[in-house]
Amino acid sequence: MGQPQQPDEAEAGAATPATAGAAVTAEADTGAGDGADATVAKPSLGVGMVGYAFMGAAHSQGWRTVGRVFDLPSRPVLAAICGRDATAVRSAADRHGWAAAETDWRALIERDDVDVVDICTPGDSHAEIALAALAAGKHVLCEKPLANTVAEAEAMVEAAESAYQRGQLAMVGFNYRRVPATALARRMVAEGRIGTLRHVRVTYLQDWLVDPEFPLTWRLRKESAGSGSLGDLGAHIVDLAQYLAGERLAGVSALTETFVRERPLPVGATSGLAAVSSAGTGPVTVDDAALFTGRFTSGALASFEATRYATGRKNALRIELNGERGSLAFDLERLNELAYHDATEPGEHAGFRRILVTEPDHPYLDAWWPPGHGLGYEHSFIHQARDLVHAIAEGRSPEPSFADGLQVQRVLAAVEESAEKNSVYTPIAV
Numbered sequence: 001m002g003q004p005q006q007p008d009e010a011e012a013g014a015a016t017p018a019t020a021g022a023a024v025t026a027e028a029d030t031g032a033g034d035g036a037d038a039t040v041a042k043p044s045l046g047v048g049m050v051g052y053a054f055m056g057a058a059h060s061q062g063w064r065t066v067g068r069v070f071d072l073p074s075r076p077v078l079a080a081i082c083g084r085d086a087t088a089v090r091s092a093a094d095r096h097g098w099a100a101a102e103t104d105w106r107a108l109i110e111r112d113d114v115d116v117v118d119i120c121t122p123g124d125s126h127a128e129i130a131l132a133a134l135a136a137g138k139h140v141l142c143e144k145p146l147a148n149t150v151a152e153a154e155a156m157v158e159a160a161e162s163a164y165q166r167g168q169l170a171m172v173g174f175n176y177r178r179v180p181a182t183a184l185a186r187r188m189v190a191e192g193r194i195g196t197l198r199h200v201r202v203t204y205l206q207d208w209l210v211d212p213e214f215p216l217t218w219r220l221r222k223e224s225a226g227s228g229s230l231g232d233l234g235a236h237i238v239d240l241a242q243y244l245a246g247e248r249l250a251g252v253s254a255l256t257e258t259f260v261r262e263r264p265l266p267v268g269a270t271s272g273l274a275a276v277s278s279a280g281t282g283p284v285t286v287d288d289a290a291l292f293t294g295r296f297t298s299g300a301l302a303s304f305e306a307t308r309y310a311t312g313r314k315n316a317l318r319i320e321l322n323g324e325r326g327s328l329a330f331d332l333e334r335l336n337e338l339a340y341h342d343a344t345e346p347g348e349h350a351g352f353r354r355i356l357v358t359e360p361d362h363p364y365l366d367a368w369w370p371p372g373h374g375l376g377y378e379h380s381f382i383h384q385a386r387d388l389v390h391a392i393a394e395g396r397s398p399e400p401s402f403a404d405g406l407q408v409q410r411v412l413a414a415v416e417e418s419a420e421k422n423s424v425y426t427p428i429a430v
């Protein structure tokens with residue numbers, strides 16, 4: 001894992017032309033609706049996106065908005081979107097502001113007006129699309145988890161590293177790093193505000209599988225999703241824990257469980273989170289919940305819980321770090337806030353205080369609203385687009401890189417191995 005990047009270190013406006021093999025053309029922005037100041041000539045950066053459902057909508061919002069809010073070195077253009085159903089993808093293109101629609105991702109990758117391929121499909125297609133896009137000279141943004149297996153992720157890293165030599169970048173979409181409060185927490189840890197780290201305690205709780213009649217969508221099948229709560233929610237919290245701690249996990253000890261082993265088969269159009277069921281049923285082949293403890297390389301201890309069965313919890317990602325000089329705590333359901341306890345303060349005044357993370361000198365917030373006018377979930381995707389555009393302009397490897405994604409994949413694999421062996425402590429491969 002590379003050194004965590006401080007998002008506000010990126011020099012706004014420090015424009016150098018993108019270095020990738022893909023064409024980046026300078027032109028005045030005359031197009032309505034795709035970004036920046038119409039009077040300023042900036043190189044355009046064509047984006048092509050595969051997948052148009054949940055993440056497709058979130059990433060579209062990011063690409064559509066980023067140039068209107070941030071002063072970028074290039075001008076993202078929503079060139080083309082891809083899905084397999086021609087009518088549905090055309091409708092998604094119109095709804096989300098994409099100029100063209102494709103029904104084959106190979107055709108999208110070959111387009112001259114696409115410089116960045118943004119992969120928003122289930123995990124079973126990440127490796128194939130990313131490898132082809134890198135081979136075609138494009139930059140790549142790939143949703144998490146990076147792949148369905150360690151072997152796929154290793155191949156993606158190898159391709160990304162050789163593509164980097166040609167000026168192409170590859171980033172994985174761990175967007176929770178891009179919430180201003182988590183980015184501030186990272187900055188405070190790096191500044192030594194909590195001192196030597198002792199504990200990281202993190203849970204990611206949802207409840208959309210509590211109903212045993214919820215259909216067997218792609219998220220519940222190993223061949224399409226790789227794993228269940230582990231790869232979906234666990235990947236996020238492993239990345240966030242390591243990012244905030246600034247170090248890697250060395251080993252884990254785990255339990256996983258599949259509570260409902262048979263579910264109704266879906267019919268018609270489905271997404272990972274919604275579908276209509278039919279009469280038949282099929283086996284659930286992924287975990288429903290994963291609990292694990294871990295040891296960081298420094299000796300700090302961590303605990304993780306990822307589940308879709310936490311009745312009443314919708315998207316409750318909570319993380320707390322305890323150090324010898326203080327503690328930090330974040331809750332995604334209150335994402336404009338960061339709790340901080342400074343243990344060096346006199347005991348009679350000490351205690352957790354709420355930092356309202358809306359000040360202009362907080363990460364990303366110089367471009368947003370006046371203090372106190374909060375941001376939401378979608379802004380993490382706008383910030384993700386911002387950071388990738390800057391990295392491309394500066395020719396530096398973006399974070400989280402594919403190598404960071406591979407390292408998370410190795411943690412997930414160690415969790416599965418440990419769970420299969422009755423929680424035996426399992427070192428993470430390096």
Ligand SMILES: NC(=O)c1ccc[n+]([C@@H]2O[C@H](COP(=O)([O-])OP(=O)(O)OC[C@H]3O[C@@H](n4cnc5c(N)ncnc54)[C@H](O)[C@@H]3O)[C@@H](O)[C@H]2O)c1
Nearest residue numbers: 051052053054055056083120121122123143144145271272
């Ligand atoms: N960063 C986050 O917070 C977050 C949240 C949800 C999902 N994800 C990740 O995003 C990815 C997509 O998840 P989602 O929730 O958007 O799923 P989804 O089911 O809502 O959408 C998947 C999309 O991929 C398309 N698709 C599937 N195979 C395709 C193919 N071969 N060619 C073209 N299009 C294809 C589908 O038509 C659909 O549009 C997954 O990797 C998931 O883990 C990330």
